[in-house]
Amino acid sequence: xxxxxxxxxxxxxxxxxxxxxxxxxxxxxxxxxxxxxxxxxxxxxxxxxxxxxxxxxxxxxxxxxxxxxxxxxxxxxxxxxxxxxxxxxxxxxxxxxxxxxxxxxxxxxxxxx
Amino acid sequence: xxxxxxxxxxxxxxxxxxxxxxxxxxxxxxxxxxxxxxxxxxxxxxxxxxxxxxxxxxxxxxxxxxxxxxxxxxxxxxxxxxxxxxxxxxxxxxxxxxxxxxxxxxxxxxxxxxxxxxxxxxxxxxxxxxxxxxxxxxxxxxxxxxxxxxxxxxxxxxxxxxxxxxxxxxxxxxxxxxxxxxxxxxxxxxxxxxxxxxxxxxxxxxxxxxxxxxxxxxxxxxxxxxxxxxxxxxxxxx
Numbered sequence: 442x443x444x445x446x447x448x449x450x451x452x453x454x455x456x457x458x459x460x461x462x463x464x465x466x467x468x469x470x471x472x473x474x475x476x477x478x479x480x481x482x483x484x485x486x487x488x489x490x491x492x493x494x495x496x497x498x499x500x501x502x503x504x505x506x507x508x509x510x511x512x513x514x515x516x517x518x519x520x521x522x523x524x525x526x527x528x529x530x531x532x533x534x535x536x537x538x539x540x541x542x543x544x545x546x547x548x549x550x551x552x553x554x
Numbered sequence: 555x556x557x558x559x560x561x562x563x564x565x566x567x568x569x570x571x572x573x574x575x576x577x578x579x580x581x582x583x584x585x586x587x588x589x590x591x592x593x594x595x596x597x598x599x600x601x602x603x604x605x606x607x608x609x610x611x612x613x614x615x616x617x618x619x620x621x622x623x624x625x626x627x628x629x630x631x632x633x634x635x636x637x638x639x640x641x642x643x644x645x646x647x648x649x650x651x652x653x654x655x656x657x658x659x660x661x662x663x664x665x666x667x668x669x670x671x672x673x674x675x676x677x678x679x680x681x682x683x684x685x686x687x688x689x690x691x692x693x694x695x696x697x698x699x700x701x702x703x704x705x706x707x708x709x710x711x712x713x714x715x716x717x718x719x720x721x722x723x724x725x726x727x728x729x730x731x732x733x734x735x736x737x738x739x740x741x742x743x744x745x746x747x748x749x750x751x752x753x754x755x756x757x758x759x760x761x762x763x764x765x766x767x768x769x770x771x772x773x774x775x776x777x778x779x780x781x782x783x784x785x786x787x788x789x790x791x792x
Contacts, residue, residue: 466593467600484624485601486576489593490632497639499713511600514593525716 447481451491452500453529454481456522459501463517466492492516500525566616569598572626579630581790582637590633598623631792635722638787639711642729645780646707649700649732653739656773657697659766660743666759669750683753689746693739700735703728726788733781740770740777 447454458464458472469492470485495501500522506515518526573591580587601619602612610618623629669686707728710718718724747767750758 465600466597467604470597470601471604484622484628485597486594486623486626486629487632489590489597489629490636493590493633493636494715497636497712498716500716511596512592513596513600521713521716 447483450533451483452495453526453533455488455491455495456500456518456526456529459516459518459522460526463515465506465513465515467513469516495522566602566613568613568616568620569595569602572598572620572623575626576630576633579627580633580637581787582641586637586640590637594623594629634787634790638722638726638784638791639715641787642707642725642784643711645729645784646704646711646725646732648780649729649736649777650704650708652773653697653700653704653736656740656743656766656769659762659769663759663762663766666762667750668757685749686746689742689749693742693746696735696738696742698735700732700739703732703735707732722791723788726784726791730781730784730788733777733784736777737774737781740774743767743770744774 454473455469458469458476464472466489467485470483470488473481473483473488492501492503496503496516499519501516502519503514503516505512507513573595576594577587577591580590598616598619601622602615605615605618606612707725710721710725710728744767747758747763
């Protein structure tokens with residue numbers, strides 16, 4: 442999937458990946474790949490600025506942790522991030538239902554004069 | 555730099571070269587860049603580990619990790635807006651905090667001096683020369699511009715960005731305007747003081763006037779530098 446296709450949804454996707462629990466940058470990338478069945482394969486370096494933007498907006502909180510011998514910046518959802526994720530989910534459900542309905546081939550009965 | 559802990563063990567020359575290329579494309583405060591580089595390095599080492607456990611030899615695992623991260627220019631592009639926003643926020647906060655302090659010094663200096671018939675605060679005095687009266691109003695305008703632009707700069711670089719359309723230039727622009735507003739306010743204060751020194755220096759309270767002048771001159775210089783820096787960061791954003 443091209444990064445352009447994801448534009449506008451990356452924030453919601455990142456929040457969803459963090460929903461189960463705190464994660465560091467590379468693990469977030471791995472989760473994106475695995476959970477999308479390999480469809481989402483962004484340049485890893487572009488995920489970090491997006492995480493910083495979410496942190497600035499108060500939707501995630503980052504902190505340095507030294508678990509496993511390597512210092513990593515670990516991100517977790519804030520209460521506001523959880524709200525934003527809920528909103529994103531319901532917006533997406535409505536949007537995708539509408540687009541699915543619209544993109545479906547029209548029933549033959551309606552298309553004939 | 556203790557916030558970012560001790561330096562990570564190097565992930566080989568290729569990883570360090572890649573990080574240097576990203577760093578070279580980032581403007582802004584060294585501390586912000588150091589944090590970004592430390593985070594990218596740990597991510598690259600994680601990626602290299604993953605490729606190594608998949609069977610690649612260390613040097614090739616590092617190269618695969620670098621390929622996976624993408625062009626240094628693209629990674630740096632993504633971070634530039636973040637750096638500009640955090641710098642803009644710092645400038646806006648500094649201006650909003652120092653403004654009232656310098657303002658209080660000027661009010662104290664004016665109150666301790668004998669400039670006009672006092673009916674309250676300096677802008678309510680009667681019988682002050684017309685120039686002083688106009689000057690004080692211009693200072694009020696400059697202070698208003700600084701305050702509003704500073705607040706906008708803080709809003710556009712923090713949590714309110716959740717509800718604002720994503721415009722990376724907004725925060726550095728607002729912070730630069732706040733910086734120019736502060737320069738205006740401080741410059742006018744100094745000009746009014748100079749006019750008073752030229753006409754009736756005996757009416758001034760020397761110690762407080764000197765303190766206010768020094769504070770305003772320092773703020774004028776720092777605000778000018780900060781505003782130029784914000785404009786430079788703004789120019790790096792698309």
